[in-house]
Amino acid sequence: MEEKQKTFKPLDPLLHSELRLAVMSILIGVVEADFVYIKSQTGATAGNLSVQLDKLSAAGYIEVEKTFKGKKTCTLCRITGKGRDAFAEYVETLKQYLQIPKG
Amino acid sequence: MEEKQKTFKPLDPLLHSELRLAVMSILIGVVEADFVYIKSQTGATAGNLSVQLDKLSAAGYIEVEKTFKGKKTCTLCRITGKGRDAFAEYVETLKQYLQIPKG
DNA sequence: TAAAGCGGTTTATATTATAAACCAAATTAT
DNA sequence: ATAATTTGGTTTATAATATAAACCGCTTTA
Numbered sequence: 065m066e067e068k069q070k071t072f073k074p075l076d077p078l079l080h081s082e083l084r085l086a087v088m089s090i091l092i093g094v095v096e097a098d099f100v101y102i103k104s105q106t107g108a109t110a111g112n113l114s115v116q117l118d119k120l121s122a123a124g125y126i127e128v129e130k131t132f133k134g135k136k137t138c139t140l141c142r143i144t145g146k147g148r149d150a151f152a153e154y155v156e157t158l159k160q161y162l163q164i165p166k167g
Numbered sequence: 168m169e170e171k172q173k174t175f176k177p178l179d180p181l182l183h184s185e186l187r188l189a190v191m192s193i194l195i196g197v198v199e200a201d202f203v204y205i206k207s208q209t210g211a212t213a214g215n216l217s218v219q220l221d222k223l224s225a226a227g228y229i230e231v232e233k234t235f236k237g238k239k240t241c242t243l244c245r246i247t248g249k250g251r252d253a254f255a256e257y258v259e260t261l262k263q264y265l266q267i268p269k270g
Numbered sequence: 271t272a273a274a275g276c277g278g279t280t281t282a283t284a285t286t287a288t289a290a291a292c293c294a295a296a297t298t299a300t
Numbered sequence: 301a302t303a304a305t306t307t308g309g310t311t312t313a314t315a316a317t318a319t320a321a322a323c324c325g326c327t328t329t330a
Contacts, residue, residue: 213278214280217277217280239276
């Protein structure tokens, strides 16, 4: 039992949430995705998804645009540069916890 | 926007917690570690650490042994097989979210 | 022997996640 | 036409969780 003082780097609490992380994981791989699609991919309830999208949006990690698809409303989501950076850093930080080598 | 239905696998809520994950991360790499060491490595308060160790212990992910170091009490923690398995599965599951290839 | 420190546990509080209840617009059935 | 259902969400209430504060017994030091 040595005294290494590893001191784990704190995990971004905005990303350390199952649903928000799933949302970011989807958005990082596509140009944009709409509410209904994200809901189906994550299996989240509409209410839960709505509040989590708000939080990501308030943090500037995603941007949300309200448009129309025909006559129906359509909520489009896109990841921002800030969101991309935060996600990348979260991944690197988490690797320390998961014992996955950096890179 | 295809219909892939990725359906993210749920993350073990016991491990998806910053402090508990840090504890497991420490314990997976050593034979055993005591309360004071884990506390110093994680920077957690004693109270917080105490309850999180209880939860991990109640889940059978770690075992806790109360011993003495001289006259002082000493709480030793070890990861169990079940804990090791759960941690490994958590890591694999998380890779889906983090876009890290499996393995 | 009083005071301070150590190694924790118990309990109260603040935060967070989540679903239930709700709403407006559009569609479908009568 | 209009009543009933569905769609695409938001707001709000509740349940769960994390976290620290307060506490406790024992030991060491003053």
